[in-house]
Amino acid sequence: MSRLVEVTELALRDAHQSLLATRMATEDMVGACEDIDKAGYWSVECWGGATYDSCIRFLNEDPWERLRTFRRLMPNSRLQMLLRGQNLLGYRHYEDTVVDRFVDKSAENGMDVFRVFDALNDVRNLKRAMDAVRRTGKIAEGTICYTTSPLHTVEKFVEMAQRLKDMGADTICIKDMAALLRPRPAYDIVKGIKEKCGKETLVHVHVHSTTGVTLVSLQKAIEAGADIVDTSISSLSLGPGHNPTESLVEMLADTGYTTRLDKDRLLKIKDHFAKVRPRYAAFESKILGVETEIFDSQIPGGMISNMESQLRQQGAGDRLKEVLAEVPRVREAAGYPPLVTPSSQIVGTQAVFNVLMGEYKALTGEFADLMLGYYGETIAARAPAIIEAAVKHAKKDPITCRPADLLKPEWEALRDAAIGLKGCNGSDEDVLTYAMFPQVAPKFFSTRDQGPKNVGKVPSTEPAAPAKGDAPARAGNGKGPIT
Amino acid sequence: MSRLVEVTELALRDAHQSLLATRMATEDMVGACEDIDKAGYWSVECWGGATYDSCIRFLNEDPWERLRTFRRLMPNSRLQMLLRGQNLLGYRHYEDTVVDRFVDKSAENGMDVFRVFDALNDVRNLKRAMDAVRRTGKIAEGTICYTTSPLHTVEKFVEMAQRLKDMGADTICIKDMAALLRPRPAYDIVKGIKEKCGKETLVHVHVHSTTGVTLVSLQKAIEAGADIVDTSISSLSLGPGHNPTESLVEMLADTGYTTRLDKDRLLKIKDHFAKVRPRYAAFESKILGVETEIFDSQIPGGMISNMESQLRQQGAGDRLKEVLAEVPRVREAAGYPPLVTPSSQIVGTQAVFNVLMGEYKALTGEFADLMLGYYGETIAARAPAIIEAAVKHAKKDPITCRPADLLKPEWEALRDAAIGLKGCNGSDEDVLTYAMFPQVAPKFFSTRDQGPKNVGKVPSTEPAAPAKGDAPARAGNGKGPIT
Ligand SMILES: [Co+2]
Ligand SMILES: [Co+2]
Structure with a gap:
């Protein structure tokens, strides 16, 4: 009997955020949705701060419409998002009722799993959002940002997991945004959580592939009892992105662990994004190889x-x-x-x-x-x-x-400001867009009716070998890379 | 106490063969030799059939001169080559005394480790070459080509290892040219060899990274007792190449295993090839991502x-x-x-x-x-x-x-034919060049005195982002990719 390992597919959010500066248009994803929906994933990550930002800043897409599209096209899947705790998808702390409203609206539009994190690992900054998620009946994933320092011991991470569990987390995520999680601590932390918080505690592991070692870390996390791991389809993988979904499946063959992923579906998803990716060649990350210096620096x-x-x-x-x-x-x-x-x-x-x-x-x-x-x-x-x-x-x-x-109620003021903008439709969703991106929302509202603007291009040379000359800075939105 | 895991660096042979169609010039490697020599590798793979072929076919370099250069620049290192058993570096079976002569001359010019394999895993085709290596006092590595089929069981591979050991192999190599070696069989085969052939049997594991799973396979091979593993410096790694050396080092941190590699040296080697690689952009393999279909196909x-x-x-x-x-x-x-x-x-x-x-x-x-x-x-x-x-x-x-x-003595005939060629210097080395590449040697001999011809180019656009437009077919020499 093999133990089942569940998988979250990252292609629709973190993968193109990490590899293609978050520029992928919804219309370039819809073709893969049926296969993703039927491939057997635990969840499909498809929404977060950078994708929301990119939608309104670069793509003239309504992020809420994108979410509803995913909901419609993947009726059997758990949709998952990344939420910056009290910051929501913005860059400041929001007053609690704004947090509640955002979570309610996200759930209402189709979100199922909320991965809630705080940049400082201050669990107080997660609490309101997690409570809001639980009230909607959706899945609240309490998240530990993995980092290294003299203070960051296995014990400290395990303690944080326990605090998240006490706060009502349905699942615990270890989030390794910089690919620093080596096999040994991956094993030890997961083991520690299972021992301290109980075997039934669902542990979800998110790693990037930048340093080249983290597929091994996933193997070790799984050996220690991890329940769900994050990967991305191979044609949108590696470099500053993630380990390939197909490699995870093959890695586990005959090991006593198994996924329930359908390899034929994976092949179709791979082929889809292999065709799409060259259109975004201008946005490709320049760091595509392995970088291990970060372990020391x-x-x-x-x-x-x-x-x-x-x-x-x-x-x-x-x-x-x-x-x-x-x-x-x-x-x-x-x-x-x-x-x-x-x-x-x-x-x-x-x-x-x-x-x-x-x-x-x-x-x-x-x-x-x-x-x-x-x-x-x-x-x-x-x-x-x-x-x-x-x-x-x-x-x-x-x-x-x-x-x-310290914050005063702010919803009414945000609402008043938003509905005063040309093109704002008066919905709570629009108010939230304005609340999180007050500099960008006005222009977006005013151009929204022109419809999506796909910034991908059919490559003029061979599709498989795009020139990478004039890539706009990844820091185009100033805050893209490190999540 | 950690167990020491030794490492073979592939940058100078298999890495650029797999990634850059074997086109790298000696002058683009010499700058890394001191750091490679002092980094703490078990061996440095730097010679083989495709590099020999490429030297005389494309680079107007004498492969023997390349070998002597490596010997001079890396006095503290074991130099390693890949030898196709009775085929030597050519594509037919050679009569035994030609095999002897080739091994003698290679040892004399500085070779230390001979990885000897046969495409059919017929050990009779390895015997003469292995005997010759042992007579020179150098290291004879008996090699198992890993593949999958209903007949290829762990037991069969272990039996083959025993036969190689009985033939006098100093080390046993498991050679996985197609990245098919998943973690489970990697563990089982190494474990099986250690159990059947004795714990003291040195097991050396060579894997490619095409399928994305083989760093995990190396981890499992090490857990099963593998002594030496093959990797390539990160700036010449991944895709159809190999797992990054630096990632292996980091993978093992705090696991009870350790390498003796010097990370500062590795960084210098990495930087060297990061600068060199873009010059060969026209020869880059088009398959740079992960491909797992081979597991089924x-x-x-x-x-x-x-x-x-x-x-x-x-x-x-x-x-x-x-x-x-x-x-x-x-x-x-x-x-x-x-x-x-x-x-x-x-x-x-x-x-x-x-x-x-x-x-x-x-x-x-x-x-x-x-x-x-x-x-x-x-x-x-x-x-x-x-x-x-x-x-x-x-x-x-x-x-x-x-x-x-079935073959008759052929050295004299080969010698007569070779010395009749314009530019042949009459050495045994030249006779061997003619013996192995009779179609290519004549032209090479005649142009040799014009000196090396570097086919790398300083990229005209940004160094980090080469255009990949008109890559010559990797099959340029018709036989490159699958070793
Ligand atoms: Co991430
Ligand atoms: Co190889």
């Missing part, structure tokens, strides 16, 4: 590109090495946050400031907020001298409460 | 391209599906040979003939030879009716002896 590739471009803008393109050496010091001072959007940008930009202007001579507003607790708690204490500097800079006091506790 | 990608181009030449480009269905039948009729050069070409071409002209209505000469035993024994009996057809076609009888037993 601790700095995700996407963050390095951001810092490089900041340095170049300041005419200091030659100082990257100093900045790379500064990042771990800034991270330590900030209490060892995981480096994931938005903490990766906040830490990276401050490291650039420190190198160009002297250590903490100038602070960014976001870094001051991070030091003062306005993003939440960190695993380690933050450096007192720099907290003091932050107090002076920001002219406000440190907090220890849940950041959203 | 049993047909390596390189073989499919060959058959496609044969069909197209016959105006029957639309009949590939029939040919793909025919291949397993032909392979069964031929006694389930592994599909590796040259058996892959022989089986593939016959499958094309069968589809175009009717089953076995026409036989190729090579297929008739295969059916009649002139390549050696196969694991299963060959189909009697087709043996009969082969007798008629080839007008000769089946044999059961070792094919080379």
Whole structure:
């Protein structure tokens, strides 16, 4: 008897976010939906902050319409999304009733599984969203952002899992956005969770493939009892993306573990995206090989590109090495946050400031907020001298409460602002779009009736060998890569 | 205490053979040699049939000079080569004294480890070469070509290992040229060898990465006791190549296994080939993603391209599906040979003939030879009716002896022919070059004094993003891909 391992397919969200700068149009996905729906996945990840952003910023698509399309085309599948806790899909904390409203609307439009995470692993920032999900009867997945530091031990991750379970998480996700999860800790953490939280606790493992080792980590996680793992169809896999779904299936052959995936369906899904991908050649990630330096540097590739471009803008393109050496010091001072959007940008930009202007001579507003607790708690204490500097800079006091506790009700104001915009249809969905992307929503509302604008192109040369010349920066939306 | 896992670096041979059509010039490798020499590898694979062929066919380089260069630049390293048993580096069986001479000269010029294999796994075809290696005091690695069929059981592979050990093999290699070795059989075969042949038997595992699962297979092979594994530096890895060396190192962190590789050296080697690779963009393999279909089709990608181009030449480009269905039948009729050069070409071409002209209505000469035993024994009996057809076609009888037993002494004749060629320097090395590549050697000898001709180009666009437009067929030398 084999033990069943369930699989989440990432092709419709994280895969093209990681490989094609989130640019894939809905019309290029619909052709694969029937096969995805019938292939035997546990869930289909298909929605999140970057895809929502890209829909309204680049594709003139209504993200809610995309969701309803998936719902219609995959009636048998659990649809899954990535939710930044109290930040929802935006970049600030929202007041609790906005969180409730967003979750309600997402569930109503067809979402089944909500993977809820916080960039600092502060579980207080997950609670409201998780409660809202549970109230809808959908699946609330409590998420641990995996990172490494002297403080991040197996025990700490397991404790966090227990806290998430106590909060009512239906499943626990270990989310390794930077491909740092090596086989040994993958085994130990899953084992630890199963022992501490109970064998029946469903453990879901999300890894990227950047460092080349994480398919082995999935194997070890499965040996330790992981129930669900995330992969992407091979034609949208590897590099900064994910391990190929088909390889996972083959890896498990005759091992005592099995998936329930239909290989013929997988082949069709693969062929579909193999045809689609070349149209997005201009958006291909430039890092397609394996990068293992992150194990020592601790700095995700996407963050390095951001810092490089900041340095170049300041005419200091030659100082990257100093900045790379500064990042771990800034991270330590900030209490060892995981480096994931938005903490990766906040830490990276401050490291650039420190190198160009002297250590903490100038602070960014976001870094001051991070030091003062306005993003939440960190695993380690933050450096007192720099907290003091932050107090002076920001002219406000440190907090220890849940950041959203300081927020006043805001739905009415958001609603009023949204419905005043040309093209806003007055729905709660539109208000939420405005709430999360106030800079982008007005233009989108005004152009929405022109319909989707597919930015993919039929390659003018051979389909299999696209030129990669003038790829727009992946940092096009400024926040893409690290999730 | 961790157990030491040793590593063979493939960058200088199999990696650029698999990824860049074997075109890399010696001058593009020398810059990495010091770091490779000091990184802590067990051996450095740097020579074989395709690199030898490419040297004289495309690069106007003397392969023996390349070998001496490696010897000089890597004084602390074991240099390793791939040797096709009685075929040496050519495509026919050579008489025994030619085999002796080749091994002597290779050892004399600096070779340390001889990985000796036979396309049919007929150990009689390995014996003379292995004996010759042992006489020189160098390392004789007896090799099992891994393949799958109803006959290829773990027990059979373990028995073959025992036969190789009885023949005096210093190490046993499991060679998985098509990335078919899944984690479970990787574990079982290594375990089986250690149990049957003794724990002290050194087991060396060679896998490609085409199917995306084989780093996990290496992990399992190591858990079962494998002593040495093959990888390639990350900037020359993945796709039809190999698993990245750096990923192997990171995979083993804290697992009870360790390599003795120096990560700083690895980073330098990586950077070197990251700079070199774009110059060979025109030769890049078109298959760079993961391909798992081979698990079911049993047909390596390189073989499919060959058959496609044969069909197209016959105006029957639309009949590939029939040919793909025919291949397993032909392979069964031929006694389930592994599909590796040259058996892959022989089986593939016959499958094309069968589809175009009717089953076995026409036989190729090579297929008739295969059916009649002139390549050696196969694991299963060959189909009697087709043996009969082969007798008629080839007008000769089946044999059961070792094919080379039928050969007459040939060194003097080869020597006379070689020294008659313009530019031949009269050395045994030149005679061997002529012996193995009689069609190519004459031109090479005549142009040798013009010196090496690097076919790499400094990319005219961005270095990181080469256009891949007009890649010459990988089958340029007709025999490249499947080793
Ligand atoms: Co991700
Ligand atoms: Co190989």
